[in-house]
Amino acid sequence: MNLLNDYPLLCPIDARPLHPEGRQLVCAAGHSFDLAKQGYVNLLPVQNKKSKSPGDSKAMVDARRAFLHTGAYDPIAAGLTKQVRALWSEERGELCVLDAGCGEGFYLGALAEALGGSESRANVKLLGVDISKPAVVAAAKKYKEIAWVVGSNHQTLVPDGSQDVVLCLFGFPCFEVFSRALKSGGKVLLADAGPDHLIELRELIYPSVRRKPLPSMAGAESLGFELVASQRLRYSIRLRSQAAISDLMLMTPHFFKAGREGRQAVAGLTQLAVTVDVSFRVLSAPH
Ligand SMILES: C[S@@+](CC[C@H](N)C(=O)[O-])C[C@H]1O[C@@H](n2cnc3c(N)ncnc32)[C@H](O)[C@@H]1O
Ligand SMILES: [Zn+2]
Structure with a gap:
């Protein structure tokens, strides 16, 4: 039984509801999308692709999975789960969560397990x-109890007013789309790297380090979102292998930004203590 047969999704071409028909999801106009044997559906129309393989590559995905499964970011998953639970107990009843830019599924998997x-x-x-x-x-x-879709945060893939929570974790929010997807009073939960995130690694690979401020919420606020909570999570981790250090590099933009010299600076390291600095922000949808 494929979870996607049950999930209310919209046709990416004309926004009509999709219905299961054999091994496909089909809209009333006859647009059809294959259910992949692994249990996901690809709703990214070819014309929406800016490149042949948009988003993270297989190498980046493998590195992120290997790194996340060392447990180094478990406190982030725990913080996130706690916040979603708190939002749910306010609402009660059904809880629909959309993870926009879910990567290889680590955080949604942790949420499924916790719930x-x-x-x-x-x-x-x-x-x-x-x-x-x-x-x-x-x-x-890996996570069979969750519905998975290849698509963009810029697409309307779920019915208007259907989601309680939209997660956007270290990703690329599109607040117009999130606003339509959310129920009245629904929440966007954002996680972003704080100014000190991985500072020790950045100091090694760049000649000078810029402490970037958090992404501004002005755009979201101009659409009527209200920032209702913010929290900072800060702790230290010790990476104990070359593999963990290079996985961390590869799963972040630093691998590509660092250049040859920067990459060489970490190539021989087998240990590194780094700061994790993450900001969680909760925005309430316009009513
Ligand atoms: C830094 S990763 C974070 C992944 C995951 N949220 C996590 O924290 O492990 C950013 C993710 O956004 C995806 N991405 C980039 N542009 C996107 C878009 N327009 N819509 C949806 N996902 C996108 C990438 O493929 C990548 O998986
Ligand atoms: Zn259609």
């Missing part, structure tokens, strides 16, 4: 969307 025990899973609908096909394939293979 799996105490509350009735029948009331929980989790959907992960990413523009990277290798990311969604990896997610679908």
Whole structure:
């Protein structure tokens, strides 16, 4: 049984509802999308692709999965889960969560696990969307209890007013789309790298380090979103292998930005202590 047969998704071409028909999802106008054997559907129209393989590459996806499964970011997953639970207990009833730019599924997987025990899973609908096909394939293979879609944050893939929470974790928010997807009073939960995130690694690879401010919420606020909570999570981790250090490099933009010299500076390292500095922000949707 494919979860996607049950999930209310919209045709990416004309926004009509999609219905299961055999191994496909089909809209009333006859547009059809194959359900992949791994359990995801690709709703990214070819004309929306800016490149042949948009989003993170398979190498980046593999590096992110290997790094995340060392446990180094478990406190981020725990922080996130706690915040979603808090939003849910306010709302009660059904909980629909859309992870926009879900990567290889680590955080939505952690959320599914955390929600799996105490509350009735029948009331929980989790959907992960990413523009990277290798990311969604990896997610679908590992986390069977979640619906997965290849698509863009710029597309309207779910019915208006259907989501309680939209997650956008270290990603690329599109607040116009999020606003339509959310129920009245629904929330966007953002995670972004804070100014000190991985500062020790950045100091090694760049001649001078710029402490970037958090992305501004002015655009979201101009659409009527209201910033209702913000929290900072800061801790230190010690990476104990060359593999962990190079996975961390590869899963971030630093690998490409660093240049040859920067990459060489970390190539021989087998240990590195780094600061994790993450900002969580919760925005309430316009009513
Ligand atoms: C830094 S990664 C974060 C992945 C995941 N949220 C995590 O924290 O592990 C950014 C993700 O955004 C995806 N992405 C980039 N542009 C996107 C878009 N327009 N719509 C959806 N996903 C996108 C990439 O493929 C990548 O998986
Ligand atoms: Zn259609």
